[in-house]
Amino acid sequence: MSAVAPLIPARQKDVNRAKVCDDNFVEFVKGWSGRPEPRPAPHEAVLEGSACTAADFLELFESQLVSRHLDLMARVLRVQQKVFYTIGSSGHEGNAMVARLTRHTDPAFLHYRSGGFMAERFRKLPGMDPVMDSALSFAASSEDPISGGRHKVWGSKPLWVLPQTSTIASHLPKALGTAIAIEQARRIGHALPIPDDSIAICSFGDASSNHASAQTAFNTAQWTAYQKLPAPVLYVCEDNGIGISVKTPGGWIANAFRHRDGLDYFYADGLDIAEGYGQVQAAVEHCRRTRRPTFLHLRTTRIMGHAGTDFEIEWRSFEELMAVEASDPLLRSAQIALQSGLMGKDELLAKYEAMRARCFAAAEVADSKPKLDDLAEVMRPLAPYTPDKVAAEAARSDYADKRLAVFGSEAKLPENQPPKHLAIQINQALHDLFAKYPETLLFGEDVAQKGGVYTVTKGLHKAFKNARVFNTLLDETMILGLAQGYANMGMLPMPEIQYLAYFHNACDQIRGEACSLQFFSNGQYRNPMVMRIASLGYQRGFGGHFHNDNSITALRDIPGLVVGCPSRGDDAAMMLRTMMALAKVDGRVCAYLEPIALYMTKDLYEAGDGQWLTSYPPVDQAMVLGEERVYFPEARDLVIFSFGNGVPMSLRAAREIEAKHGWKVRVVDLRWLQPLNEAAIARHAGDCARILVVDEGRRSAGVGEGIITAVVEAGHGAKPLRRVVGQDTYTPLAGAAFLVIPADADIVAMASELA
Ligand SMILES: Cc1ncc(C[n+]2csc(CCOP(=O)(O)OP(=O)(O)O)c2C)c(N)n1
Numbered sequence: 214m215s216a217v218a219p220l221i222p223a224r225q226k227d228v229n230r231a232k233v234c235d236d237n238f239v240e241f242v243k244g245w246s247g248r249p250e251p252r253p254a255p256h257e258a259v260l261e262g263s264a265c266t267a268a269d270f271l272e273l274f275e276s277q278l279v280s281r282h283l284d285l286m287a288r289v290l291r292v293q294q295k296v297f298y299t300i301g302s303s304g305h306e307g308n309a310m311v312a313r314l315t316r317h318t319d320p321a322f323l324h325y326r327s328g329g330f331m332a333e334r335f336r337k338l339p340g341m342d343p344v345m346d347s348a349l350s351f352a353a354s355s356e357d358p359i360s361g362g363r364h365k366v367w368g369s370k371p372l373w374v375l376p377q378t379s380t381i382a383s384h385l386p387k388a389l390g391t392a393i394a395i396e397q398a399r400r401i402g403h404a405l406p407i408p409d410d411s412i413a414i415c416s417f418g419d420a421s422s423n424h425a426s427a428q429t430a431f432n433t434a435q436w437t438a439y440q441k442l443p444a445p446v447l448y449v450c451e452d453n454g455i456g457i458s459v460k461t462p463g464g465w466i467a468n469a470f471r472h473r474d475g476l477d478y479f480y481a482d483g484l485d486i487a488e489g490y491g492q493v494q495a496a497v498e499h500c501r502r503t504r505r506p507t508f509l510h511l512r513t514t515r516i517m518g519h520a521g522t523d524f525e526i527e528w529r530s531f532e533e534l535m536a537v538e539a540s541d542p543l544l545r546s547a548q549i550a551l552q553s554g555l556m557g558k559d560e561l562l563a564k565y566e567a568m569r570a571r572c573f574a575a576a577e578v579a580d581s582k583p584k585l586d587d588l589a590e591v592m593r594p595l596a597p598y599t600p601d602k603v604a605a606e607a608a609r610s611d612y613a614d615k616r617l618a619v620f621g622s623e624a625k626l627p628e629n630q631p632p633k634h635l636a637i638q639i640n641q642a643l644h645d646l647f648a649k650y651p652e653t654l655l656f657g658e659d660v661a662q663k664g665g666v667y668t669v670t671k672g673l674h675k676a677f678k679n680a681r682v683f684n685t686l687l688d689e690t691m692i693l694g695l696a697q698g699y700a701n702m703g704m705l706p707m708p709e710i711q712y713l714a715y716f717h718n719a720c721d722q723i724r725g726e727a728c729s730l731q732f733f734s735n736g737q738y739r740n741p742m743v744m745r746i747a748s749l750g751y752q753r754g755f756g757g758h759f760h761n762d763n764s765i766t767a768l769r770d771i772p773g774l775v776v777g778c779p780s781r782g783d784d785a786a787m788m789l790r791t792m793m794a795l796a797k798v799d800g801r802v803c804a805y806l807e808p809i810a811l812y813m814t815k816d817l818y819e820a821g822d823g824q825w826l827t828s829y830p831p832v833d834q835a836m837v838l839g840e841e842r843v844y845f846p847e848a849r850d851l852v853i854f855s856f857g858n859g860v861p862m863s864l865r866a867a868r869e870i871e872a873k874h875g876w877k878v879r880v881v882d883l884r885w886l887q888p889l890n891e892a893a894i895a896r897h898a899g900d901c902a903r904i905l906v907v908d909e910g911r912r913s914a915g916v917g918e919g920i921i922t923a924v925v926e927a928g929h930g931a932k933p934l935r936r937v938v939g940q941d942t943y944t945p946l947a948g949a950a951f952l953v954i955p956a957d958a959d960i961v962a963m964a965s966e967l968a
């Protein structure tokens with residue numbers, strides 16, 4: 214049995230297809246002339262042979278009507294500026310079946326056409342109103358319960374629907390990550406915020422299934438299942454056969470997904486509740502029981518265009534449009550209602566009109582509610598920061614026994630060791646933080662047995678085992694998707710990106726997803742993490758661009774992201790503690806840039822001087838977000854602002870500058886690159902007669918531009934001011950690499966220009 218909605222008689226070539234679909238429904242019901250079957254009891258099949266009972270059907274049909282009338286309302290009120298979003302769910306309302314057959318505690322990451330799903334999930338908790346909540350979101354009211362007026366999103370805190378941005382496919386990796394996290398929690402003894410047998414649900418369109426971000430999530434699901442590891446994710450492909458105006462080749466979704474090892478394929482007719490219900494049920498039950506990645510191919514259609522602005526009649530044949538409109542699943546539902554004897558024609562039309570009235574009434578109420586009208590309020594959930602709590606958490610040291618167990622004895626504690634270089638101190642800090650936070654996981658490429666390319670994570674795997682320290686497959690998008698999944702389940706992930714150059718291909722997972730979650734959920738959801746990235750140039754052993762990338766710009770303009778870059782071991786340990794506290798307390802996403810070339814650096818001025826070794830700071834010491842380290846604070850003739858490799862370079866150059874010009878030179882290691890501590894920059898610039906910026910990143914849009922801007926905006930732009938920066942180029946191999954990044958001598962030479 215499949216949808217058997219009859220073709221509607223040809224309509225005038227009306228440009229307003231929403232109106233046409235609306236009229237179609239009314240005319241279809243009025244014109245229905247079948248003979249109803251004996252009305253089924255609530256627990257009986259709605260139609261013979263259907264897995265859907267009459268009671269199921271009636272509620273599902275109502276959810277479909279909620280979704281449809283929200284769409285129709287949005288099209289009308291958009292023109293009146295009472296609604297600000299018209300991408301609808303019409304034709305996809307069958308996805309309500311997925312919501313009915315899952316639980317409100319199954320985390321859901323939804324397609325923008327999942328209005329039916331949303332309406333149905335609202336039934337799972339008493340006292341909730343899908344119409345009013347959605348109307349507030351459509352109207353961008355600050356009373357919108359999920360985003361607080363920041364975007365029209367499907368989302369709900371009590372209903373475990375995490376809001377998604379409209380970047381298609383970006384939510385698949387984190388949905389899989391959440392599924393994996395649900396299972397992994399048990400292995401690390403972490404208490405989940407949801408039942409242990411939950412599944413993660415993720416819906417998306419047919420065209421989106423081709424996206425790289427989607428494909429990596431499918432591949433990773435298969436890779437996981439292949440190793441017999443559980444990953445209870447239900448991928449729901451809402452296949453309407455088209456993406457905006459591009460048709461998906463007929464049969465493509467079934468062809469591409471029917472025979473994938475480790476991704477169990479199910480088909481369901483989303484156009485026909487009587488038929489589709491049992492099919493959806495089979496997929497959901499399979500996923501929950503087997504804990505295997507499951508692909509539900511849900512047949513849908515798209516009526517009323519991609520969005521309100523898409524006038525399909527201008528680019529599609531009239532006949533084709535008519536055929537699509539005839540496949541409207543609401544026509545089929547009306548038919549089921551009438552045929553089963555559950556509703557008479559008048560009753561059905563009355564329900565239809567009552568839902569229209571309810572949606573419009575809610576929209577008018579929503580229109581009267583406040584909007585966001587204050588910049589501070591818009592930005593409030595973007596980057597929460599409670600300094601006192603963060604400082605207390607970073608310095609919290611109530612885990613002495615645990616660290617003793619990790620390090621072996623009092624004598625072996627890192628603070629009782631002689632001064633060490635950066636890589637060792639990061640490694641010790643990681644061990645400490647693993648002892649402090651049992652919910653911490655570290656993962657990435659080569660991080661486990663090998664301990665990373667630079668052995669920074671050496672020993673962690675041995676000490677904390679597979680469940681907490683593990684190698685992932687080779688895909689940065691998925692590494693960051695996993696991180697979001699663990700974070701969604703209340704863990705504290707530390708994903709590692711092997712080299713800065715490889716962050717860029719996965720940047721969207723941080724830019725579009727992780728950093729936007731608190732913003733678009735009005736602070737109700739958070740995905741805290743500390744992302745470690747081996748970064749920057751000056752390597753002598755390992756050359757070329759991709760191991761020496763120095764683009765920090767791509768990180769610095771991500772809203773809400775904290776970016777830090779320590780230049781020495783003690784700072785590295787303290788910064789890591791603070792970042793973990795920022796994640797734990799305020800849910801922040803942090804990027805921790807490790808300057809590769811300084812990992813093993815021991816000396817500062819001369820070979821063997823050991824001046825770049827540092828003692829391990831006691832565990833109750835951390836640093837404040839934004840706090841700089843100042844060398845020679847009494848100096849006032851010149852201040853050099855720098856970070857990373859630039860710090861030891863500037864310290865060496867300072868000696869020469871003093872010898873050459875007799876100036877006393879202050880060197881400021883900014884340490885935190887985003888947000889930049891503009892007040893500190895202004896203070897040091899104010900104190901000193903001359904200003905130099907040493908920025909190993911690129912000339913354009915780099916940290917240096919931010920520093921200079923802070924200096925100028927603070928009113929110190931008239932002072933002699935220069936910068937030494939990397940060039941706007943890729944980094945070449947071998948010795949040529951050093952032509953494109955600052956050298957000690959460049960700093961000395963530039964200082965002379967300030968004389
Ligand atoms: C990464 C990305 N590229 C492009 C777009 C623009 N875009 C929005 S929806 C869409 C088509 C999606 O089609 P499909 O996945 O089939 O979903 P449907 O709208 O048909 O339900 C495109 C290209 C986007 N949102 N994100």
Ligand SMILES: [Mg+2]
Nearest residue numbers: 418419455456
């Ligand atoms: Mg589509």
